[in-house]
Amino acid sequence: MRILLLISDAFGGHGGIAQYNRDLITALSAMDGVEEVVAVPRYVPLPVGDLPQKLAYHVEGIGGKTRYIRTVLKILRGRFNLVICGHINLLPLAWMASLRLHTQFVLLVYGIDVWQPHESILIRALLRWVDKVWSISEITRDKMAAWANVSIERIHLLPNAIDIDCYGMGTKDENLVSRYGLSGCKVMMVLARLVGLERYKGVDELLEIMPELLVREPELAFLVAGDGDDRPRLETKAKALGVSERVVFTGYVLESEKAAHFRLADVFVMPSRSEGFGFVFLEAMACGVPVVASTLDGSREAVRFGLLGQAVNPEDRTALMTSIIKALNEEKAIPEGLDYFSFANFQSRLQVLVGEAISK
16 A cells, blocks of 8 residues: 655654654554655755655655645655645645545644634535545644535544653753753743733743732743744733743744753643644653643643643633642642554554545
8 A cells, every 4th residue: 555645844844743744653653554654845944864664755846836746746646545635735736646546635733723614615625535634633633624625424532642652751951950940940941932912821821920929929931932033022021021031932943952952841831712622732641741731722622631641721711720729739640541642552443543544
């Protein structure tokens, strides 16, 4: 079996979608009966690194829509058994590829990319021809089904995976403690892209409650991990609120240092409103850090609706602060049941979904 993936990014990408796609490709490559996985990314901003043995990763399509389309057209001269469309914006090309190859095609959906009707009439029309949709979360499935010409029966869940062995509990890295001035502090942490288009992550809300949190937890420090064009505004806001000395902006965190940064935290909080899932919650929990997620988006599914961590309405400031204080004083531990999101379970779910997709 040969599988073609048209994706935004994966190896050489950063963020939750890139991680999801890396896990997807790795699981497909390890699947019995798979001869080759061919993936064509739109963006590769970072070094690609090691690739699975069965993967052909075509980075020559980077550099604009025309180059990407030409690369895909060349690849279509081969034989494939399944086409996977890794973003709704790539749907026209994936649909054309499935026609050319006379094969089934699947659409992956993650979050706010499909929570509202797509602006493209063509893409909205093509949704009726999608054979299967694999959704990262229930909330994304339900929101898409509410507007798209896709029955909910055709939308199947494939939540994130976490390789727990790559994380684990550990002591706080003294070099990082020194770098950020966190000695003697209780640390509240968020890890997110700090970009103007993603203010729904809840960093503003956390800054706004810092003055009151400091009254209740005088040794509290707020570690804001991540970078982006919105960082200067957030730094200015911290100064205006009088909490800048207790807020640390780390900048971009290397993948190799991510687990060590999570271990700095006594609580991980992201009171978001539009997360499709929230992979960072799995990473934090895999390091034994108590988490506070949101009841308003897919992060509630990352904590399994309260089974693995707290979920609170971010619009209720009192409840949010109460949950943070509670988590700060909890003993660190990797929650029982986190293996629900293990890579092995991800592989098993994917095996079933691929079988259903190609058997139609």
